[in-house]
Amino acid sequence: MKVYLVQMEVIPGKPDENLKKIKAAVARAKKAGAKAVLFPENAISGDYSKLGSKQDEVGFQMKCRDAEYALEKLSKGIEILVGSSIMYDDCMYNHYVNGNMDGWENDFEVVSDFQEYVLDKEEDVAEFCTGFVKENKKPVVYMGAVGTENSGKNIYALDGGCRVYDKAGKVAYRMPQFRECEALLDIANGRVKFVSGEKSVKPAEPIAVLHDALVYMIRENLKKFHIERMVIGASGGIDSAVSAVLYSEAIGAKNVYLVNMPTRFNSDTTKNAARDLAANLKTPYMVAPISDMLDAVCGSLAKCSFVRSDKKIKIEGLAYENLQARTRSSSVLLSIASVLGAGITCNGNKSEATTGYCTLYGDSCGVMCALGDLWKTQVYELARYINRKKEIIPVASIDVPASAELSDAMNVDEGKGDPIKYPYHDRLFAYWVDENHGLDETEQLLEKGNLCKVIGADEKYFKKLFKTKADALEDMRAWHKRFRGLALAKRVQFPPILSVSGSAFGGEYTECQG
Numbered sequence: 001m002k003v004y005l006v007q008m009e010v011i012p013g014k015p016d017e018n019l020k021k022i023k024a025a026v027a028r029a030k031k032a033g034a035k036a037v038l039f040p041e042n043a044i045s046g047d048y049s050k051l052g053s054k055q056d057e058v059g060f061q062m063k064c065r066d067a068e069y070a071l072e073k074l075s076k077g078i079e080i081l082v083g084s085s086i087m088y089d090d091c092m093y094n095h096y097v098n099g100n101m102d103g104w105e106n107d108f109e110v111v112s113d114f115q116e117y118v119l120d121k122e123e124d125v126a127e128f129c130t131g132f133v134k135e136n137k138k139p140v141v142y143m144g145a146v147g148t149e150n151s152g153k154n155i156y157a158l159d160g161g162c163r164v165y166d167k168a169g170k171v172a173y174r175m176p177q178f179r180e181c182e183a184l185l186d187i188a189n190g191r192v193k194f195v196s197g198e199k200s201v202k203p204a205e206p207i208a209v210l211h212d213a214l215v216y217m218i219r220e221n222l223k224k225f226h227i228e229r230m231v232i233g234a235s236g237g238i239d240s241a242v243s244a245v246l247y248s249e250a251i252g253a254k255n256v257y258l259v260n261m262p263t264r265f266n267s268d269t270t271k272n273a274a275r276d277l278a279a280n281l282k283t284p285y286m287v288a289p290i291s292d293m294l295d296a297v298c299g300s301l302a303k304c305s306f307v308r309s310d311k312k313i314k315i316e317g318l319a320y321e322n323l324q325a326r327t328r329s330s331s332v333l334l335s336i337a338s339v340l341g342a343g344i345t346c347n348g349n350k351s352e353a354t355t356g357y358c359t360l361y362g363d364s365c366g367v368m369c370a371l372g373d374l375w376k377t378q379v380y381e382l383a384r385y386i387n388r389k390k391e392i393i394p395v396a397s398i399d400v401p402a403s404a405e406l407s408d409a410m411n412v413d414e415g416k417g418d419p420i421k422y423p424y425h426d427r428l429f430a431y432w433v434d435e436n437h438g439l440d441e442t443e444q445l446l447e448k449g450n451l452c453k454v455i456g457a458d459e460k461y462f463k464k465l466f467k468t469k470a471d472a473l474e475d476m477r478a479w480h481k482r483f484r485g486l487a488l489a490k491r492v493q494f495p496p497i498l499s500v501s502g503s504a505f506g507g508e509y510t511e512c513q514g
Helices: 015-031 052-056 058-074 121-136 206-225 238-251 268-281 291-302 318-340 350-355 376-386 395-399 422-433 439-448 451-455 459-465 469-484 486-491
Strands: 002-007 036-038 079-083 093-096 109-111 140-142 146-150 154-159 163-165 171-174 181-188 191-197 230-233 256-260 285-287
Touching: 002 015, 015 036, 015 058, 015 079, 015 181, 052 058, 058 079, 109 121, 121 140, 121 163, 146 206, 154 206, 171 191, 206 238, 206 376, 230 238, 230 318, 238 256, 238 268, 238 376, 238 395, 256 268, 256 318, 268 285, 268 395, 291 318, 350 376, 350 422, 350 469, 350 486, 376 395, 376 422, 422 439, 422 451, 422 459, 422 469, 439 451, 439 469, 451 459, 459 469, 469 486
Parallel strands: 002 036, 036 079, 109 140, 230 256, 256 285
Antiparallel strands: 002 181, 079 093, 140 163, 146 154, 163 171, 181 191
């Protein structure tokens, strides 16, 4: 049986636009001589869970229903399988047929789950489909859409990757990810034969797919936001460097403006790294020292006094660190972005979000947070992938200790940096967040002596960090207190996070304050 696969971009909440695409694809399928044409799940409406209150609009529901009726009329001479768009039954697919063709179900089955990209999606799809083949003894066609969705707080990629498993459970045909494509296949007697259209591809390595997913989400959603230019605070550190690369790939280097905003705490190492990154990417670059601005704020407030209180405003210590972060983002970057008609990005990662190691209305500002669902160790992995062919991100940005450089205690040239020890803490935090375990469970693992084994941390590194179990316990409890306390209050005010883990803050990982 000749089957036409359509990996289409589904536009959430736009049934009219989606129907036009579907009609055009059906016409091509008929011309190619297909007996059936297959579309992804929710191809008419988009995912209902990402439509907000629009899903309840009577007008929207009627448009979806009208689109389905239109497809019924279009099904003469060809069977059209399209993902259900109206939530009035539990069927995976609404099945349109002209009455002259039946029995295709004996040749293959169609599934269209796992639409959103996540890091372990490849394994999930393979396990599900091969299990289905083994149980039903016939090929399975996995249909995936491309495009992006958002929940109002998180952004998701639909990666496509449509594929067909033969009766032996092997992938006989596969489409590329993150772009529209079509193909005609012949599926009969448990065998799958490519006829025409998009040729089969091999799956890319996971880190490459992650990279492509982030670039895809950035590009497609900036289009939706009608933002053509971005301003990024380039500190010389790893997070801002990776963000700069991703945005440059998404919208073009000429549209990404890098700004280095040094104080006396910033080393020549990181300042030079920021400069070199801009040179490698060929992005516009500016150095905007902020020391005079900080002095002006501190001096001005020191001269002011309260009525009915003798409290003086002397900005020092943590308050001075926060002032630096807020001056950079809320004052400098947003002012530059306003002049350029651009947006700014939050460079924060999941490790910082978990612990609240960021400044509210400072480095947590942005129209989106590209790295917010990546642990710091994953950011480093992504940086190494970016540099796989040539040095784009300066080696200094990778080798220098991760540091906010907001005080003398964070001097990278002296080997000083963040209080988060990422090779261990990322594993601990992921056990809490990605795997949904509590503090009491990690305390028990520590007491039993198998914490590192269970969370996947390096035992030798752990022993270098902590001399005793009591030290490790104190550290664990301190971070968990932040995770469930102040950090939560910061996370709910984070910009939209690009979701890639299946447990992103603001989306799959749900929280309440209290």
